[in-house]
Amino acid sequence: MTQIPLGRGAEFDLIRRFYPVDRSAGAVVHQPATVRVGAGDDCAVVRGEGIALSVDISVEGVHFQREWLQPEEIGYRAAAAALSDLAAVAATPIGVLVSLAIDESDLDLAPRIMDGVRAAAAGARAVLLGGDMSRISGSMVVDVVVVGNALHPVLRRGARPGDSLWVTGELGAAAAAVRAWQAGGTPEAAARLAFALPTPRIAEAIWLVTRGAVDALIDISDGLAGDVEHLAAASGVRIIVDAASVPIHPTVHAHTSNHDLDLRLALTGGEDYELCFAAPPGAVERIADAFVDTFDVPLTCVGTIHAGAGVMLRANGSVTEMPYSAHDHFRAS
Amino acid sequence: MTQIPLGRGAEFDLIRRFYPVDRSAGAVVHQPATVRVGAGDDCAVVRGEGIALSVDISVEGVHFQREWLQPEEIGYRAAAAALSDLAAVAATPIGVLVSLAIDESDLDLAPRIMDGVRAAAAGARAVLLGGDMSRISGSMVVDVVVVGNALHPVLRRGARPGDSLWVTGELGAAAAAVRAWQAGGTPEAAARLAFALPTPRIAEAIWLVTRGAVDALIDISDGLAGDVEHLAAASGVRIIVDAASVPIHPTVHAHTSNHDLDLRLALTGGEDYELCFAAPPGAVERIADAFVDTFDVPLTCVGTIHAGAGVMLRANGSVTEMPYSAHDHFRAS
Numbered sequence: 235m236t237q238i239p240l241g242r243g244a245e246f247d248l249i250r251r252f253y254p255v256d257r258s259a260g261a262v263v264h265q266p267a268t269v270r271v272g273a274g275d276d277c278a279v280v281r282g283e284g285i286a287l288s289v290d291i292s293v294e295g296v297h298f299q300r301e302w303l304q305p306e307e308i309g310y311r312a313a314a315a316a317l318s319d320l321a322a323v324a325a326t327p328i329g330v331l332v333s334l335a336i337d338e339s340d341l342d343l344a345p346r347i348m349d350g351v352r353a354a355a356a357g358a359r360a361v362l363l364g365g366d367m368s369r370i371s372g373s374m375v376v377d378v379v380v381v382g383n384a385l386h387p388v389l390r391r392g393a394r395p396g397d398s399l400w401v402t403g404e405l406g407a408a409a410a411a412v413r414a415w416q417a418g419g420t421p422e423a424a425a426r427l428a429f430a431l432p433t434p435r436i437a438e439a440i441w442l443v444t445r446g447a448v449d450a451l452i453d454i455s456d457g458l459a460g461d462v463e464h465l466a467a468a469s470g471v472r473i474i475v476d477a478a479s480v481p482i483h484p485t486v487h488a489h490t491s492n493h494d495l496d497l498r499l500a501l502t503g504g505e506d507y508e509l510c511f512a513a514p515p516g517a518v519e520r521i522a523d524a525f526v527d528t529f530d531v532p533l534t535c536v537g538t539i540h541a542g543a544g545v546m547l548r549a550n551g552s553v554t555e556m557p558y559s560a561h562d563h564f565r566a567s
Numbered sequence: 568m569t570q571i572p573l574g575r576g577a578e579f580d581l582i583r584r585f586y587p588v589d590r591s592a593g594a595v596v597h598q599p600a601t602v603r604v605g606a607g608d609d610c611a612v613v614r615g616e617g618i619a620l621s622v623d624i625s626v627e628g629v630h631f632q633r634e635w636l637q638p639e640e641i642g643y644r645a646a647a648a649a650l651s652d653l654a655a656v657a658a659t660p661i662g663v664l665v666s667l668a669i670d671e672s673d674l675d676l677a678p679r680i681m682d683g684v685r686a687a688a689a690g691a692r693a694v695l696l697g698g699d700m701s702r703i704s705g706s707m708v709v710d711v712v713v714v715g716n717a718l719h720p721v722l723r724r725g726a727r728p729g730d731s732l733w734v735t736g737e738l739g740a741a742a743a744a745v746r747a748w749q750a751g752g753t754p755e756a757a758a759r760l761a762f763a764l765p766t767p768r769i770a771e772a773i774w775l776v777t778r779g780a781v782d783a784l785i786d787i788s789d790g791l792a793g794d795v796e797h798l799a800a801a802s803g804v805r806i807i808v809d810a811a812s813v814p815i816h817p818t819v820h821a822h823t824s825n826h827d828l829d830l831r832l833a834l835t836g837g838e839d840y841e842l843c844f845a846a847p848p849g850a851v852e853r854i855a856d857a858f859v860d861t862f863d864v865p866l867t868c869v870g871t872i873h874a875g876a877g878v879m880l881r882a883n884g885s886v887t888e889m890p891y892s893a894h895d896h897f898r899a900s
Binding site for chain 2: 251275277278280285287288289290291292293295296297328329331332333334335345348363364365366367368369370371372373375377379381
């Protein structure tokens with residue numbers, strides 16, 4: 235590995251620059267023995283016993299507007315997004331730490347935000363382990379650290395030609411809510427719920443991994459199109475996504491009257507926090523019914539893995555380069 | 568333990584509210600077996616093997632002004648402050664994760680900030696394990712997560728009556744630099760260095776602990792007066808600080824012409840990142856020369872531990888309640 239394998243985008247270009255490849259200190263290629271998985275996956279993993287670590291920042295005005303959410307939802311959503319990174323390596327949550335930066339005049343919101351963090355953590359059987367707090371002028375910041383056990387972490391880099399590509403759940407609902415708010419409207423209840431109180435697929439990930447159904451795994455935080463790019467880059471494969479198979483959340487249709495836009499929201503909207511994984515041939519088909527019985531969450535095959543590189547989209551009978559990329563939290567939306 | 572034992576102050580009052588005592592989920596009093604040390608100390612510690620975790624947020628306009636520092640120093644300082652929390656439990660660093668929120672127009676600063684983070688991490692033999700990034704409107708935020716090995720973490724709660732209170736290094740230099748900048752002046756080089764590139768006392772902490780010299784340990788991040796309050800609260804003891812013994816950094820005198828102000832800066836300035844610890848009777852005296860020979864850092868006895876509660880100051884022959892408390896990053900300075 236000579237560079238962190240991520241997809242395209244200004245944010246990821248910048249992140250690659252943070253991890254120089256030819257310095258002995260801090261370089262990805264020179265990890266001490268205590269580091270099993272360094273930068274470039276959903277979590278870092280330290281120690282032989284497998285402690286998974288990740289951090290996920292939520293910034294007012296970028297990831298959410300305070301008018302959209304209750305304070306508890308701001309905290310819940312920030313923690314759920316971070317916990318989803320544990321799901322993305324099939325780790326069992328232990329705890330969270332939270333850094334909160336908030337304007338002095340909003341101090342009364344802090345305990346409510348933290349109530350939401352604790353609720354999300356409790357839902358994942360994690361505890362609040364600590365954190366830090368500061369005042370800030372302007373945008374509120376909730377930065378959530380997650381720590382979990384990952385004895386056998388499942389990374390982005392295991393996809394092989396011949397595998398198929400699967401997603402849990404339905405996509406685009408959170409993006410539909412954002413779209414409604416940004417247009418000055420009110421999202422449908424289902425769309426609002428998907429944005430405000432997302433469910434990290436932790437139990438689902440562990441269930442699938444323990445049944446041998448997962449060669450490579452990522453969570454859908456930046457949109458399916460962008461996250462599949464990371465999978466392709468990390469695994470050194472080409473991935474073809476089948477447009478007609480993408481499970482678009484029904485609420486998306488209620489927010490648009492245009493199927494192309496529905497598809498775009500489902501592929502690029504981000505904040506779905508569903509799982510996307512590459513599975514060995516036939517592996518998911520054998521267990522799909524049991525999965526749906528257990529979790530009441532759909533499992534959908536959305537593509538195929540091939541030799542090569544990059545991400546393609548099969549639509550209307552032809553295969554072209556994926557026209558969409560990651561939802562970029564670094565640029566104005 | 569019915570409440571997180573912290574000292575006085577609005578920030579700590581708020582933090583106590585984040586950890587309700589009578590709920591089963593997330594409560595400090597109901598920790599799962601994987602959590603050895605929860606909230607309320609310098610780091611959380613998970614797993615029997617002892618993984619120490621902490622997070623430390625640096626906010627522009629609160630912890631620093633960008634005019635004071637080079638971008639590399641912003642990153643170095645943020646990481647050193649976080650690494651100091653590992654020193655404060657005598658943990659050996661493994662790695663850091665960094666969340667960076669930065670205005671789009673400052674994007675070019677991001678790699679330089681991260682160069683500083685990596686330099687501080689390398690100095691502590693830690694690697695950059697990951698992180699997150701977002702744009703933000705307004706204040707820059709650098710939030711640093713640290714992870715280390717802490718097989719035998721030394722906490723805030725071990726101080727006993729009869730112990731003596733010690734600090735490493737000299738105090739007040741970083742506060743003197745801030746004072747000079749805030750007055751529109753330029754700090755002395757030594758003061759600027761103390762603020763911009765603090766040295767976490769990691770090797771020093773492990774050295775002292777392995778020689779049985781430490782019953783309770785904290786790093787001085789909020790100022791000696793405030794941090795000693797945390798030690799007293801966590802250990803359930805009274806601590807008397809001897810004003811005449813406090814090692815005031817020589818650069819402090821160059822910034823003020825008033826000994827009372829010097830003492831106040833040394834007791835309340837914060838950002839020293841020296842160690843403060845309670846030692847069994849005679850323990851430090853036996854090893855002090857070897858410590859100074861090894862690290863070229865002073866070790867000073869600054870007080871005594873007694874039965875009771877709270878922090879007192881011995882000055883001019885009388886003992887009164889400590890007139891100073893923690894440097895509060897939650898209020899305007």
